[in-house]
Amino acid sequence: MKVEVHDTPRSIGAHLAQRIVDGIRQHSAEGRAYVLGCPGGRSPMPVYEAISELLAAEPIDCSRVIIVMMDEYLQADGNNGLMPPPVSAHFSCRGFGEREIVGRINASLPAQFRVPQENFWMPDPDNPVDYDARIAAIGGIDLFLLASGAGDGHIAFNPPGSARDSRTRVVALAEQTRRDNLATFPDFRGIDDVPSHGVTIGIGSIAELSKTVAMIAWGEGKRHACERMTAATAYDATWPATIVAECRDAELHIDTAAAGR
Template identity: 45%
Template sequence: MPEKLHVFETSQALGERLAQDILTRIVAKGEAPFLLGCPAGRSLRSTYEALARLAAQQAADLSRLVIVMMDDYVTRDEAGRYSFLSDTDPTTCLHFAEYELRRPINAGLAPALHIRGENIWFPDPMDPAAFDARIAQAGGIDLFLLASGASDGHVAFNPQGSPRNSISRVIRLAEATRQDNVVTDPAFGSASRVPEFGVSVGIATIADLTRSAVLVLIGADKQTALRRIMAATAYDPDWPSTVIWDCADARVYADSPAAGARA
């Protein structure tokens, strides 16, 4: 049975390993598009930084890479219509995808090798279920990178109690999720300034439309999350990031602070 938990001395070592795995998989896919599920936030930063560096070193062709973003904040108007915040707002995943993913990675590549702007996908807050159909029509996500909330195990914006069959939808953010997001992005200042709603992939979107998944845990504040995840054998709605165990080819990567006594 393959080892499911992999512990790395540092987040940089973890990021290096995972970034090289991503590039190897993209090459192996050949001429077909490669769908990479990506969270914003701090857990995957070392991976994204290593991906930019290694892609430049290897002159990797990322023109067929499709970055499938998991979620983003939305607002609701008086008529009940949802819309994204401005992409100039640095707290949004729209901003993260452009300025911490696409542009830094493209900076070291020749233009013909660039990640294309149209290959950054987000669920539409006015028709979120269409996101699942779009992913399915593209053949599914080749590799989904996941992260876990420290205090409640949320994955994307899926809170505790999220049904296993949930698909992409607009979610009212749980208070614990909003608190965690202040840690992720201190620019908010307080949980009261974190938007109340978000559009997010669902649990079934992750588990059923993914060929391979890696859940990444960085930092000592993720020790509880790691314990809860490794104690599970299948999806537990009380800790949504346990969805990893319902994914094909599932692995958990942790740095030594997150692993604690396991390291």
């Protein structure tokens, strides 16, 4: 795994955003889709912000971009089942993706260059296994941005103990994962407000459906996560983000705070 240490989170964002925009431009010129795997939360925000800045300076055709989201919270539906929260909920992953990813990409683009609604993908909790097949049918994910939970190493909503060959599925969220998300979504009043379940892309799905992955970790709070991932030579189920060690063309992008220097 290639490790790159950047001065700041903003420099991580600028580096990866340029790469993504270059990839979009090349694929568009060739008439091909560019498939970008995206997590929600704080870690990838510098990338999404930098993409917006690049496109504002030089608009390009993003109509073939496909955004593949990693996960979504699930709530009780009142009939002993589970359902996604409304898009307006502050913790909705769909809402985050529509605002912070697609919204930022499309903000400066003319209508014909924008990412169409149908190119924004979310796993379906009623039929999660179809997500992997859908991604495989498009040829896989060109670049999957990844992030590691600070407290337990969850990746997407995969909790510690997740099987290496796990696929997109509904899971019970680990308590530490829920506590980590109190910081990600500060409008939660406490742990009891954080949903206990989610639908998530699987560990095996990430490794096998991605052509390239870029793990992002910044800030002192991610220092232990960086230590776990850089020490890993293979997947360790006690820290699910170590799957990055088994991904094709894997990179770890960290800042000096996370690196400990």
